Amino acid sequence: MNVNKIRLIHFRNFGDVSLDFHSSLNIFIGNNAQGKTNIIESIYTLLRGSSYRTKDDDNLISWQEKESYLLGEVQKDNKECFQINILLQNIEPQGHLSPKTKKIIKANKKYQKKSWLLQRFKPVVFTPEDLQIVKSSPTVRRKFLDEVIINLNPIYDQYLKDYNRILFQRNILLKNEKNSNNLIKQLSIWNEKIIELGTLIILYRIKTLQLLNQKVKDLHQMMTENKETLKLKYNSNVLTSFTEDKEEIRRILAQKIHSAQERDFRLKVTTIGPHRDDYFIINNKIDLGIYGSQGQQRTAVLALKMAELEILKEKENEYPPLLLDDVTSELDLERRRFLMQLITEKPLQTFITSINLDDLTQVKSIKDMKVFRVRNGIVEGNEQ
């Protein structure tokens, strides 16, 4: 899949900029605060209907302006081509209402919902904040895994939402119901649903961790010259040993929920279930989150993202675009070389930012690419 071109009007620090992209490698070079990340963000927003950096569309509109346009052409490998237009518009506040940003999405001149984009375009993006997948809390790791699963199985999004809604209700009940007979009676209804949805969520997570593991090991070994081995290990408060047997998972979850009931009463919160899931990211038997160097952590997240890319490719029969923001800092020459080799040998469109062109090209002579120089919202591009 390719993003052929994009036009940004009043998006972040851009006035009106049109860019024609290379079908393989696109490199954005510039000093800090010139607009490199904003370009990556604009491509992502064109494909997904919202940014990965902010929930608030208003932030995307240039200061001083009331509206912003993104216009782009996206082509699938089967040659099917889409003209995507996104308009973001600030609506003046009326009365006591706070200001709002309206969003209009069109594909080939037809109005579409954001879900239309989400189903079709699944770019993989790496940003410096993704380091948190290794370093930070289980919540961040779950979010990464869940997003991979949703991209592969859209129905999972619904399971997750339903589970979280029921979990919320169950916790409210635990907090508010003082009569223990009533509590037990009412909990049994919620328990059934928690068990049903929880089983599905655990099963999807186990299967997807398996899929990621199958890909990540080789990719990571390539990036570390076979010196390091990366593995994801499911860390669940439900399962203590590995199984993909749905009935077995259901049985164990049901049993644990029931035996945790006393504790749940006392703590007034649901203590067992996939909402407490985590996974270890293990490199040569050590937990990277605790003992890894910055470079090792970055390499691990990159390998994870590349694994996600491979899984999506298998599902969709084409590579989604790969967006790499500031990926090379903290990677030594060797790791940069392997990364560049990895992305240039695949039939894949990549967008990558860097302060220094040499950081990317010195490591490998690359013929098929386009370099864009970004300075204060102005972009100059040339084919190499």
Ligand SMILES: Nc1ncnc2c1ncn2[C@@H]1O[C@H](COP(=O)(O)OP(=O)(O)O)[C@@H](O)[C@H]1O
């Ligand atoms: N809505 C906006 N309107 C105008 N400028 C913005 C807006 N949002 C961010 N900027 C500016 O865009 C500039 C470039 O940001 P960024 O793309 O993150 O730089 P970098 O090249 O370091 O990746 C920053 O100076 C920031 O102040």
Ligand SMILES: [Mg+2]
């Ligand atoms: Mg940046």
